[in-house]
Amino acid sequence: MTAMTSSTAPPRDYSLTGRDAKRAIENGLAAAEWYHTEIPRKQMKELMQRSDQPAIRDTVIWLAAFIVSAAGGIWFWGSWWCVPFLFVYGTLYGSSTDSRWHECGHGTAFRTQWMNDAVYQLACFMIMRNPVTWRWSHTRHHTDTIIVGRDPEIAVMRPPDLARVVLNFFGILDAWHAVTDMVRNAAGIISAAEKTFIPEQEQPKAIRVARIWLAIYVATIALALYLHSWLPLMLIGLPRLYGAWHHVMTGLLQHGGLADNVVDHRLNSRTVLMNPISRFIYWNMNYHVEHHMFPMVPYHALPKLHEMIKHDLPAPTPSILAGYREMVPAFLRQLRNEDYFLKRALPPTAKPYREELHNDIPMAAAAE
């Protein structure tokens, strides 16, 4: 790992309709040809094969954990014993749904499409991401990963807004924006930014979903008022806040502190080795370089893919803690110099690809 700095570039414009959006198109960074490790077709086909069995097993465990933790939270409501149950429930609701939304949106979790669609809709509701809007924003994220002005899913922009990052561990700003977006969409309004990535014929679907969700939240609030109890909201809505911590913790590691405006996922994405509980919650998205390079590969095959191509990838970050030990100092450096980033070192066995994009601004390198 090498740290790269520069001090001459103008501030980044992350607007999808702004200066850097136009510049990315002019520079060929938009919809570019991205690097892929070469894998023989026969092996790639084996990796891409879909199966219902792993996701059905995981989903049965997942739903059972929801039911048990919700039942415990309700049963013990009013005593401190409800806390561990709601902690588990909240983490499932506010964090595991991030990966379920994601995998089922790709259509890779299950072989049977209606199963992907069902879990996708449920997870989208819980994580408060409009299933139409986010399907299209994520499509753009895969086309233009961490390309400034093109990618609508850059979690930490430069210079980093660290207060926002910290607040999002409790879901505060994300949920606020999700609610305001939902109300706006329910009123029939699609924003200018949303119009850049949602096709016109899909926009009414986003509005319809927002209206259904709004009705559910109004009904939940009405029930809470009727019962004079926070419990309905502790089960629907608020878990997006008190259970967000895990998906923010893992999500920041996906691209945080790494390069932007490159067309090689090895340089702008991070694979992190994690404990099995986090991998269950995260559905193996810790293999993030592999996922971006080959989004057709289901979550359950990512460890095998990692073993197959690791000779061509930067060494994986050994733990969540190790990831934060490199990422947080990089964020702090970016407060003073937004061009600073962590340059991923490729192993000697790796194939280089368009390195000029990694070095196209005046920089001074310093070994960490």
Next chain:
Amino acid sequence: MSDWVEACAAGDIDEEDVMRFDHAGRTFAIYRSPDDEYFATDGLCTHEKVHLADGLVMDDIIECPKHNGRFNYKTGDARGAPVCVNLKTYPVKVDAGKVLVQVG
């Protein structure tokens, strides 16, 4: 209009798989279905011009390798986001062990 061109040998494509075929500056995708029939479509996804031959064939569906957009390769029908525009299909026949595509 009888511009049939040889794309490949029938055995070049595994069952439930796809192969790229380039001809006269155009690119096609040739499919062999699980029930051993052959089909052909334009080779690039209508969403972002990615080669479908790198994708996954499941029953009568081809899934694009970039964004997982799905088409029915027998009819060319787009089967959901992020693909909205149908694929063009081409007649195919197998003659003396060769897969022929009418590319006109």
